Amino acid sequence: MLIDTFLYNFGQYILLLKSAIAKPERFSMYYKETVRQMDAIGVGSVFIVLLISVFIGMVTAVQFADQLGDSFIPSYYIGYIVRDITIIEMAPTITCLVLAGKVGSNLAAEIGGMRQKEHIDAMEIMGVNTAAYLIMPKVIAAVLVIPLLVAISAFVSIIGGYLATVLPGSISHTEYVLGLRSFFVPRYVFIMFVKAGVFAFLLTSVSCYFGYYVKGGSIELGEASTSAVVVSNVLILLFDFIIALLLT
Protein backbone atom coordinates (compact mmCIF):
# COMPACT_ATOMS: atom_id res chain seq x y z
CA MET A 1 0.00 0.00 0.00
CA LEU A 2 2.76 2.43 1.00
CA ILE A 3 4.78 1.42 -2.07
CA ASP A 4 1.71 1.86 -4.30
CA THR A 5 1.16 5.36 -2.93
CA PHE A 6 4.83 6.22 -3.34
CA LEU A 7 4.96 4.95 -6.93
CA TYR A 8 1.69 6.72 -7.84
CA ASN A 9 2.89 10.04 -6.41
CA PHE A 10 6.35 9.69 -7.88
CA GLY A 11 4.92 8.95 -11.34
CA GLN A 12 2.52 11.86 -11.13
CA TYR A 13 5.32 14.16 -9.92
CA ILE A 14 7.52 13.19 -12.90
CA LEU A 15 4.62 13.74 -15.33
CA LEU A 16 3.93 17.15 -13.79
CA LEU A 17 7.58 18.13 -14.19
CA LYS A 18 7.47 16.92 -17.80
CA SER A 19 4.43 19.17 -18.46
CA ALA A 20 6.12 22.06 -16.67
CA ILE A 21 9.14 21.96 -18.97
CA ALA A 22 7.56 23.56 -22.02
CA LYS A 23 8.00 26.55 -24.25
CA PRO A 24 6.31 29.56 -22.58
CA GLU A 25 3.19 30.90 -24.30
CA ARG A 26 4.49 34.44 -23.72
CA PHE A 27 8.05 34.81 -22.48
CA SER A 28 7.42 38.22 -20.88
CA MET A 29 4.66 36.80 -18.64
CA TYR A 30 6.93 34.01 -17.41
CA TYR A 31 9.76 36.49 -16.87
CA LYS A 32 7.51 38.79 -14.83
CA GLU A 33 6.28 35.87 -12.74
CA THR A 34 9.85 34.64 -12.18
CA VAL A 35 10.96 38.07 -10.97
CA ARG A 36 7.92 38.27 -8.68
CA GLN A 37 8.79 34.87 -7.21
CA MET A 38 12.46 35.83 -6.80
CA ASP A 39 11.29 38.76 -4.73
CA ALA A 40 8.84 36.66 -2.70
CA ILE A 41 11.21 33.73 -2.10
CA GLY A 42 14.47 35.67 -1.90
CA VAL A 43 13.84 39.07 -0.38
CA GLY A 44 10.94 37.69 1.65
CA SER A 45 13.22 35.14 3.32
CA VAL A 46 16.30 37.26 4.03
CA PHE A 47 15.35 38.13 7.60
CA ILE A 48 14.61 34.57 8.74
CA VAL A 49 17.79 33.32 7.03
CA LEU A 50 19.89 35.99 8.79
CA LEU A 51 18.32 35.12 12.10
CA ILE A 52 18.86 31.36 11.94
CA SER A 53 22.34 31.78 10.46
CA VAL A 54 23.62 33.89 13.35
CA PHE A 55 22.43 31.26 15.80
CA ILE A 56 23.85 28.36 13.75
CA GLY A 57 27.27 30.03 13.80
CA MET A 58 27.05 30.93 17.48
CA VAL A 59 25.99 27.46 18.60
CA THR A 60 28.58 25.70 16.44
CA ALA A 61 31.38 27.93 17.72
CA VAL A 62 30.40 27.71 21.38
CA GLN A 63 30.05 23.91 21.33
CA PHE A 64 33.35 23.34 19.56
CA ALA A 65 35.07 25.84 21.81
CA ASP A 66 33.83 23.81 24.77
CA GLN A 67 34.95 20.48 23.27
CA LEU A 68 38.37 21.78 22.29
CA GLY A 69 38.85 23.57 25.59
CA ASP A 70 40.98 20.99 27.42
CA SER A 71 42.60 19.36 24.40
CA PHE A 72 45.91 19.93 22.67
CA ILE A 73 44.16 21.12 19.50
CA PRO A 74 44.97 24.77 18.89
CA SER A 75 42.05 27.08 19.61
CA TYR A 76 42.25 28.76 16.20
CA TYR A 77 40.71 25.49 14.91
CA ILE A 78 37.37 26.88 16.11
CA GLY A 79 37.32 29.35 13.23
CA TYR A 80 38.33 26.62 10.80
CA ILE A 81 35.66 24.20 12.06
CA VAL A 82 32.92 26.84 12.08
CA ARG A 83 33.82 27.85 8.52
CA ASP A 84 33.86 24.34 7.07
CA ILE A 85 30.88 22.95 8.94
CA THR A 86 28.87 26.02 7.98
CA ILE A 87 29.82 25.91 4.31
CA ILE A 88 29.49 22.17 3.79
CA GLU A 89 26.49 21.37 5.94
CA MET A 90 24.80 23.93 8.13
CA ALA A 91 24.19 26.78 5.68
CA PRO A 92 22.70 24.76 2.80
CA THR A 93 20.85 22.15 4.85
CA ILE A 94 19.45 24.12 7.75
CA THR A 95 18.59 27.10 5.55
CA CYS A 96 16.74 24.88 3.08
CA LEU A 97 14.95 22.96 5.84
CA VAL A 98 13.71 26.28 7.19
CA LEU A 99 12.81 27.50 3.70
CA ALA A 100 10.90 24.26 3.06
CA GLY A 101 8.73 25.29 6.00
CA LYS A 102 8.38 28.93 5.01
CA VAL A 103 8.42 28.90 1.20
CA GLY A 104 7.25 25.31 0.63
CA SER A 105 4.09 25.58 2.69
CA ASN A 106 3.37 28.95 1.11
CA LEU A 107 3.70 27.60 -2.45
CA ALA A 108 1.55 24.54 -1.71
CA ALA A 109 -1.16 26.74 -0.15
CA GLU A 110 -1.01 29.31 -2.98
CA ILE A 111 -1.32 26.74 -5.80
CA GLY A 112 -3.77 24.60 -3.81
CA GLY A 113 -5.95 27.65 -3.20
CA MET A 114 -5.91 28.40 -6.93
CA ARG A 115 -6.97 24.82 -7.64
CA GLN A 116 -9.85 25.04 -5.17
CA LYS A 117 -11.08 28.40 -6.46
CA GLU A 118 -11.00 27.03 -10.03
CA HIS A 119 -8.30 29.53 -11.04
CA ILE A 120 -6.24 26.70 -12.50
CA ASP A 121 -9.23 25.40 -14.47
CA ALA A 122 -9.88 28.94 -15.72
CA MET A 123 -6.29 29.23 -16.97
CA GLU A 124 -6.44 25.76 -18.55
CA ILE A 125 -9.57 26.76 -20.45
CA MET A 126 -7.85 29.92 -21.68
CA GLY A 127 -5.23 27.59 -23.17
CA VAL A 128 -2.50 28.26 -20.60
CA ASN A 129 -0.13 25.40 -19.75
CA THR A 130 -0.76 25.75 -16.02
CA ALA A 131 1.93 23.28 -14.99
CA ALA A 132 4.48 25.42 -16.81
CA TYR A 133 3.13 28.84 -15.87
CA LEU A 134 2.55 28.08 -12.19
CA ILE A 135 5.54 25.85 -11.48
CA MET A 136 8.44 26.73 -13.80
CA PRO A 137 8.86 30.39 -12.67
CA LYS A 138 8.79 29.31 -9.01
CA VAL A 139 11.40 26.60 -9.53
CA ILE A 140 13.67 28.87 -11.61
CA ALA A 141 13.32 31.70 -9.08
CA ALA A 142 14.16 29.37 -6.19
CA VAL A 143 17.13 27.76 -7.93
CA LEU A 144 18.54 31.24 -8.65
CA VAL A 145 17.81 32.87 -5.32
CA ILE A 146 18.18 30.15 -2.68
CA PRO A 147 21.92 29.56 -3.40
CA LEU A 148 22.41 33.29 -2.79
CA LEU A 149 20.53 33.02 0.50
CA VAL A 150 22.69 30.04 1.44
CA ALA A 151 25.86 32.01 0.65
CA ILE A 152 24.58 34.85 2.85
CA SER A 153 23.75 32.29 5.51
CA ALA A 154 27.30 30.86 5.46
CA PHE A 155 28.80 34.33 5.76
CA VAL A 156 26.50 35.36 8.59
CA SER A 157 27.06 32.08 10.45
CA ILE A 158 30.79 32.70 10.43
CA ILE A 159 30.14 36.16 11.87
CA GLY A 160 27.85 34.52 14.45
CA GLY A 161 30.71 32.20 15.44
CA TYR A 162 32.98 35.20 15.81
CA LEU A 163 30.49 37.03 18.01
CA ALA A 164 29.98 34.01 20.26
CA THR A 165 33.65 33.23 20.82
CA VAL A 166 35.71 36.39 20.31
CA LEU A 167 33.46 38.86 22.12
CA PRO A 168 33.28 36.82 25.39
CA GLY A 169 37.05 36.26 25.12
CA SER A 170 37.06 32.48 24.52
CA ILE A 171 39.57 33.04 21.72
CA SER A 172 41.17 36.13 20.22
CA HIS A 173 40.25 37.91 17.03
CA THR A 174 43.58 36.85 15.49
CA GLU A 175 43.01 33.18 16.34
CA TYR A 176 39.52 33.13 14.89
CA VAL A 177 40.63 34.83 11.67
CA LEU A 178 43.64 32.53 11.42
CA GLY A 179 41.26 29.56 11.70
CA LEU A 180 39.05 30.99 8.99
CA ARG A 181 42.04 31.36 6.67
CA SER A 182 43.51 27.90 7.36
CA PHE A 183 43.12 24.74 5.24
CA PHE A 184 40.58 26.31 2.90
CA VAL A 185 39.26 23.89 0.25
CA PRO A 186 37.44 25.82 -2.53
CA ARG A 187 35.58 22.65 -3.57
CA TYR A 188 33.53 22.90 -0.36
CA VAL A 189 31.99 26.12 -1.67
CA PHE A 190 31.12 24.27 -4.87
CA ILE A 191 29.46 21.51 -2.78
CA MET A 192 27.52 24.18 -0.88
CA PHE A 193 26.12 25.63 -4.11
CA VAL A 194 25.31 22.17 -5.52
CA LYS A 195 23.41 21.33 -2.35
CA ALA A 196 21.61 24.67 -2.35
CA GLY A 197 20.54 24.29 -6.00
CA VAL A 198 19.34 20.71 -5.57
CA PHE A 199 17.48 21.48 -2.33
CA ALA A 200 15.89 24.57 -3.89
CA PHE A 201 14.61 22.50 -6.80
CA LEU A 202 13.29 19.79 -4.48
CA LEU A 203 11.52 22.06 -2.02
CA THR A 204 9.77 24.14 -4.70
CA SER A 205 8.84 21.35 -7.12
CA VAL A 206 7.59 19.03 -4.38
CA SER A 207 5.57 21.81 -2.73
CA CYS A 208 4.07 22.86 -6.06
CA TYR A 209 3.18 19.22 -6.75
CA PHE A 210 1.25 18.88 -3.50
CA GLY A 211 -0.57 22.15 -4.13
CA TYR A 212 -1.33 21.41 -7.79
CA TYR A 213 -3.10 18.13 -7.09
CA VAL A 214 -4.96 19.14 -3.93
CA LYS A 215 -8.55 17.91 -3.76
CA GLY A 216 -11.34 18.74 -1.34
CA GLY A 217 -11.56 21.70 1.02
CA SER A 218 -9.60 23.62 3.59
CA ILE A 219 -8.65 20.53 5.64
CA GLU A 220 -7.13 18.87 2.54
CA LEU A 221 -5.34 22.13 1.70
CA GLY A 222 -3.80 22.15 5.18
CA GLU A 223 -2.80 18.49 4.78
CA ALA A 224 -1.25 19.21 1.38
CA SER A 225 0.73 22.06 2.89
CA THR A 226 1.96 19.84 5.72
CA SER A 227 2.84 17.01 3.31
CA ALA A 228 4.76 19.47 1.16
CA VAL A 229 6.92 20.48 4.11
CA VAL A 230 7.42 16.98 5.49
CA VAL A 231 8.28 15.37 2.13
CA SER A 232 10.54 18.29 1.15
CA ASN A 233 12.43 17.98 4.43
CA VAL A 234 12.89 14.23 4.10
CA LEU A 235 14.07 14.60 0.50
CA ILE A 236 16.48 17.41 1.46
CA LEU A 237 18.08 15.16 4.08
CA LEU A 238 18.15 12.19 1.70
CA PHE A 239 19.80 14.21 -1.05
CA ASP A 240 22.15 15.78 1.48
CA PHE A 241 23.45 12.28 2.12
CA ILE A 242 23.59 11.38 -1.61
CA ILE A 243 25.50 14.57 -2.48
CA ALA A 244 27.85 13.99 0.44
CA LEU A 245 28.53 10.47 -0.86
CA LEU A 246 29.09 11.64 -4.41
CA LEU A 247 31.11 14.81 -3.84
CA THR A 248 33.24 14.17 -0.77
Next chain:
Amino acid sequence: MIRTENLHKSFGDNHVLKGVSAEFHAGKPNLIIGSSGAGKTVLLKLLIGLFRPSEGAVFYGDTNLFSLDDKDIRSIRMKVGMLFQGNALFDSMTVGENIRFPMDMFTRLSLKDKNRRVDECLEMVNMEGINDRYPSEVSGGMQKRVGIARAMVLEPKYLFCDEPNSGLDPQTSILIDELICDLTNRNNITTVINTHDMNSVMGIGDNILLLKNGKVAWTGDKSQVLESDNKVLEDFIFASPFLRRLREDALKQRQGG
Protein backbone atom coordinates in the same frame (compact mmCIF):
# COMPACT_ATOMS: atom_id res chain seq x y z
CA MET B 1 -21.34 23.24 -33.41
CA ILE B 2 -20.32 20.85 -30.62
CA ARG B 3 -21.50 17.25 -30.69
CA THR B 4 -21.12 14.43 -28.18
CA GLU B 5 -21.34 10.76 -29.05
CA ASN B 6 -22.16 8.12 -26.47
CA LEU B 7 -20.29 9.86 -23.65
CA HIS B 8 -19.60 7.78 -20.57
CA LYS B 9 -17.75 8.90 -17.49
CA SER B 10 -17.03 6.94 -14.34
CA PHE B 11 -15.20 7.87 -11.17
CA GLY B 12 -14.23 4.53 -9.67
CA ASP B 13 -17.49 2.61 -9.23
CA ASN B 14 -19.58 5.73 -9.69
CA HIS B 15 -20.92 5.73 -13.27
CA VAL B 16 -21.89 9.41 -13.66
CA LEU B 17 -22.62 9.70 -17.40
CA LYS B 18 -24.19 6.79 -19.21
CA GLY B 19 -24.05 7.33 -22.94
CA VAL B 20 -24.89 11.00 -23.55
CA SER B 21 -25.28 11.94 -27.22
CA ALA B 22 -26.24 15.55 -27.92
CA GLU B 23 -25.75 18.50 -30.23
CA PHE B 24 -25.06 22.10 -29.19
CA HIS B 25 -25.73 24.62 -31.93
CA ALA B 26 -24.13 27.96 -32.79
CA GLY B 27 -25.95 31.27 -32.39
CA LYS B 28 -28.35 30.25 -29.65
CA PRO B 29 -28.05 29.30 -25.98
CA ASN B 30 -27.91 25.55 -25.33
CA LEU B 31 -29.02 24.65 -21.82
CA ILE B 32 -28.05 21.57 -19.85
CA ILE B 33 -30.52 21.14 -17.02
CA GLY B 34 -31.14 18.51 -14.38
CA SER B 35 -31.25 18.01 -10.66
CA SER B 36 -28.11 17.98 -8.52
CA GLY B 37 -26.01 14.90 -9.21
CA ALA B 38 -27.53 14.37 -12.66
CA GLY B 39 -24.11 14.82 -14.30
CA LYS B 40 -24.40 18.40 -15.65
CA THR B 41 -21.04 19.67 -14.43
CA VAL B 42 -19.29 16.45 -15.45
CA LEU B 43 -20.76 16.80 -18.96
CA LEU B 44 -19.65 20.44 -19.12
CA LYS B 45 -16.11 19.54 -18.00
CA LEU B 46 -16.01 16.76 -20.60
CA LEU B 47 -17.10 19.23 -23.29
CA ILE B 48 -14.18 21.50 -22.38
CA GLY B 49 -11.73 18.63 -21.99
CA LEU B 50 -11.06 19.16 -18.29
CA PHE B 51 -12.10 15.50 -17.84
CA ARG B 52 -11.42 12.65 -20.25
CA PRO B 53 -14.39 10.36 -20.99
CA SER B 54 -14.37 6.69 -20.06
CA GLU B 55 -15.94 6.09 -23.45
CA GLY B 56 -17.33 8.20 -26.30
CA ALA B 57 -16.25 11.37 -28.07
CA VAL B 58 -16.71 15.16 -28.14
CA PHE B 59 -16.56 16.80 -31.57
CA TYR B 60 -15.78 20.47 -32.21
CA GLY B 61 -16.96 20.65 -35.80
CA ASP B 62 -15.38 17.50 -37.22
CA THR B 63 -12.50 17.32 -34.74
CA ASN B 64 -12.65 14.81 -31.92
CA LEU B 65 -11.30 16.73 -28.92
CA PHE B 66 -9.88 13.61 -27.29
CA SER B 67 -7.96 12.46 -30.34
CA LEU B 68 -5.78 15.58 -30.00
CA ASP B 69 -2.59 15.93 -27.98
CA ASP B 70 -2.32 18.47 -25.15
CA LYS B 71 -0.90 21.19 -27.42
CA ASP B 72 -3.77 20.91 -29.94
CA ILE B 73 -6.34 20.79 -27.13
CA ARG B 74 -4.85 24.06 -25.87
CA SER B 75 -5.21 25.61 -29.32
CA ILE B 76 -8.92 24.69 -29.33
CA ARG B 77 -9.29 26.06 -25.82
CA MET B 78 -8.04 29.42 -27.03
CA LYS B 79 -11.33 29.63 -28.93
CA VAL B 80 -13.24 28.88 -25.73
CA GLY B 81 -14.51 31.27 -23.06
CA MET B 82 -15.85 30.05 -19.75
CA LEU B 83 -17.86 31.59 -16.96
CA PHE B 84 -17.38 29.62 -13.76
CA GLN B 85 -19.95 29.11 -11.05
CA GLY B 86 -17.65 30.84 -8.56
CA ASN B 87 -16.40 33.27 -11.26
CA ALA B 88 -12.75 32.13 -10.82
CA LEU B 89 -11.52 35.71 -11.01
CA PHE B 90 -7.87 36.01 -9.90
CA ASP B 91 -8.23 37.83 -6.60
CA SER B 92 -4.70 39.27 -6.58
CA MET B 93 -5.41 41.09 -9.86
CA THR B 94 -7.67 44.05 -10.52
CA VAL B 95 -10.75 43.68 -12.71
CA GLY B 96 -8.84 45.21 -15.62
CA GLU B 97 -5.86 42.89 -15.13
CA ASN B 98 -8.19 39.89 -14.94
CA ILE B 99 -9.76 40.72 -18.29
CA ARG B 100 -6.37 41.58 -19.81
CA PHE B 101 -4.74 38.32 -18.65
CA PRO B 102 -5.68 36.18 -21.72
CA MET B 103 -4.42 38.97 -23.99
CA ASP B 104 -1.18 39.26 -22.03
CA MET B 105 -0.72 35.54 -22.46
CA PHE B 106 -1.67 35.04 -26.07
CA THR B 107 -1.50 38.29 -28.03
CA ARG B 108 1.21 40.70 -29.07
CA LEU B 109 -1.03 43.77 -28.75
CA SER B 110 0.38 46.91 -27.20
CA LEU B 111 -0.68 47.78 -23.66
CA LYS B 112 -2.75 50.64 -25.04
CA ASP B 113 -4.65 48.31 -27.41
CA LYS B 114 -5.14 45.73 -24.67
CA ASN B 115 -6.54 48.35 -22.32
CA ARG B 116 -8.84 49.60 -25.07
CA ARG B 117 -10.14 46.04 -25.53
CA VAL B 118 -10.62 45.72 -21.76
CA ASP B 119 -12.73 48.89 -21.83
CA GLU B 120 -14.77 47.51 -24.77
CA CYS B 121 -15.44 44.26 -22.91
CA LEU B 122 -16.45 46.08 -19.74
CA GLU B 123 -18.75 48.29 -21.79
CA MET B 124 -20.24 45.19 -23.42
CA VAL B 125 -21.31 43.94 -19.97
CA ASN B 126 -22.30 47.45 -18.75
CA MET B 127 -19.50 47.64 -16.21
CA GLU B 128 -17.50 50.64 -17.40
CA GLY B 129 -15.03 52.29 -15.03
CA ILE B 130 -14.32 49.46 -12.61
CA ASN B 131 -10.94 48.51 -14.11
CA ASP B 132 -8.95 49.36 -11.02
CA ARG B 133 -11.17 47.64 -8.49
CA TYR B 134 -10.39 44.18 -7.13
CA PRO B 135 -12.90 41.34 -7.50
CA SER B 136 -13.51 41.38 -3.75
CA GLU B 137 -14.59 45.04 -4.03
CA VAL B 138 -17.50 44.38 -6.40
CA SER B 139 -20.81 42.54 -5.90
CA GLY B 140 -21.57 38.95 -6.97
CA GLY B 141 -23.57 40.10 -9.99
CA MET B 142 -20.77 42.45 -11.05
CA GLN B 143 -18.26 39.61 -10.67
CA LYS B 144 -20.40 37.49 -13.02
CA ARG B 145 -20.33 40.29 -15.59
CA VAL B 146 -16.56 40.65 -15.21
CA GLY B 147 -16.31 36.87 -15.66
CA ILE B 148 -18.30 37.16 -18.88
CA ALA B 149 -16.12 40.06 -20.03
CA ARG B 150 -12.99 37.97 -19.42
CA ALA B 151 -14.53 35.01 -21.23
CA MET B 152 -15.33 37.22 -24.24
CA VAL B 153 -12.05 39.13 -24.45
CA LEU B 154 -10.42 36.91 -27.09
CA GLU B 155 -13.68 36.74 -29.10
CA PRO B 156 -14.33 33.04 -28.49
CA LYS B 157 -16.27 30.74 -30.82
CA TYR B 158 -17.52 28.70 -27.86
CA LEU B 159 -18.82 29.97 -24.53
CA PHE B 160 -19.46 27.72 -21.52
CA CYS B 161 -21.33 28.95 -18.46
CA ASP B 162 -21.50 26.87 -15.29
CA GLU B 163 -24.50 27.93 -13.21
CA PRO B 164 -24.33 31.60 -14.26
CA ASN B 165 -27.29 32.50 -12.03
CA SER B 166 -26.21 30.81 -8.83
CA GLY B 167 -26.23 33.14 -5.86
CA LEU B 168 -27.91 35.97 -7.76
CA ASP B 169 -31.27 37.63 -7.16
CA PRO B 170 -33.97 36.97 -9.83
CA GLN B 171 -33.59 40.39 -11.48
CA THR B 172 -29.81 40.13 -11.80
CA SER B 173 -30.23 36.53 -13.02
CA ILE B 174 -32.46 37.70 -15.84
CA LEU B 175 -29.98 40.45 -16.77
CA ILE B 176 -27.13 37.93 -16.90
CA ASP B 177 -29.25 35.56 -19.02
CA GLU B 178 -30.14 38.36 -21.43
CA LEU B 179 -26.51 39.41 -21.64
CA ILE B 180 -25.33 35.87 -22.45
CA CYS B 181 -28.16 35.44 -24.97
CA ASP B 182 -27.37 38.76 -26.64
CA LEU B 183 -23.64 38.01 -26.90
CA THR B 184 -24.41 34.56 -28.29
CA ASN B 185 -26.72 35.87 -30.98
CA ARG B 186 -24.60 38.87 -31.89
CA ASN B 187 -21.33 36.92 -32.20
CA ASN B 188 -22.84 33.62 -33.45
CA ILE B 189 -21.17 31.72 -30.59
CA THR B 190 -21.92 28.16 -29.56
CA THR B 191 -22.98 28.73 -25.97
CA VAL B 192 -23.54 25.91 -23.49
CA ILE B 193 -25.13 26.84 -20.18
CA ASN B 194 -25.36 24.51 -17.24
CA THR B 195 -28.25 25.60 -15.04
CA HIS B 196 -31.14 24.61 -12.85
CA ASP B 197 -32.71 28.05 -12.90
CA MET B 198 -36.29 27.81 -14.19
CA ASN B 199 -36.32 31.44 -15.33
CA SER B 200 -33.37 30.66 -17.61
CA VAL B 201 -35.10 27.57 -19.00
CA MET B 202 -38.26 29.47 -19.88
CA GLY B 203 -36.41 32.67 -20.88
CA ILE B 204 -33.49 31.62 -23.06
CA GLY B 205 -33.92 27.85 -23.51
CA ASP B 206 -33.61 27.57 -27.29
CA ASN B 207 -32.07 24.11 -27.06
CA ILE B 208 -32.58 22.25 -23.81
CA LEU B 209 -30.99 18.99 -22.72
CA LEU B 210 -32.44 17.43 -19.57
CA LEU B 211 -30.20 14.97 -17.76
CA LYS B 212 -31.36 12.44 -15.22
CA ASN B 213 -29.05 9.90 -13.61
CA GLY B 214 -26.41 10.49 -16.27
CA LYS B 215 -28.73 9.93 -19.24
CA VAL B 216 -30.54 12.29 -21.59
CA ALA B 217 -34.14 12.32 -20.37
CA TRP B 218 -35.53 14.96 -22.73
CA THR B 219 -34.46 17.43 -25.42
CA GLY B 220 -36.43 20.31 -26.87
CA ASP B 221 -36.85 24.07 -26.59
CA LYS B 222 -38.70 26.40 -24.20
CA SER B 223 -41.84 26.44 -26.36
CA GLN B 224 -42.18 22.66 -25.92
CA VAL B 225 -41.70 22.65 -22.16
CA LEU B 226 -45.27 23.59 -21.21
CA GLU B 227 -46.96 20.98 -23.35
CA SER B 228 -44.50 18.14 -22.97
CA ASP B 229 -45.87 15.06 -21.27
CA ASN B 230 -42.41 13.85 -20.34
CA LYS B 231 -42.70 12.84 -16.69
CA VAL B 232 -39.05 13.57 -15.83
CA LEU B 233 -39.29 17.07 -17.32
CA GLU B 234 -42.58 17.72 -15.56
CA ASP B 235 -41.22 16.59 -12.20
CA PHE B 236 -38.10 18.69 -12.61
CA ILE B 237 -39.47 21.94 -14.04
CA PHE B 238 -42.80 22.05 -12.26
CA ALA B 239 -41.62 20.68 -8.95
CA SER B 240 -43.36 23.32 -6.82
CA PRO B 241 -47.17 23.47 -6.46
CA PHE B 242 -47.05 27.14 -7.47
CA LEU B 243 -45.37 26.40 -10.80
CA ARG B 244 -47.68 23.43 -11.35
CA ARG B 245 -50.73 25.71 -10.94
CA LEU B 246 -49.19 28.28 -13.30
CA ARG B 247 -48.67 25.58 -15.90
CA GLU B 248 -52.23 24.32 -15.58
CA ASP B 249 -53.55 27.88 -15.94
CA ALA B 250 -51.37 28.47 -19.00
CA LEU B 251 -52.51 25.25 -20.64
CA LYS B 252 -56.18 26.07 -19.90
CA GLN B 253 -55.74 29.52 -21.45
CA ARG B 254 -54.20 28.00 -24.57
CA GLN B 255 -56.98 25.44 -24.91
CA GLY B 256 -59.57 28.16 -24.30
CA GLY B 257 -57.85 30.53 -26.81
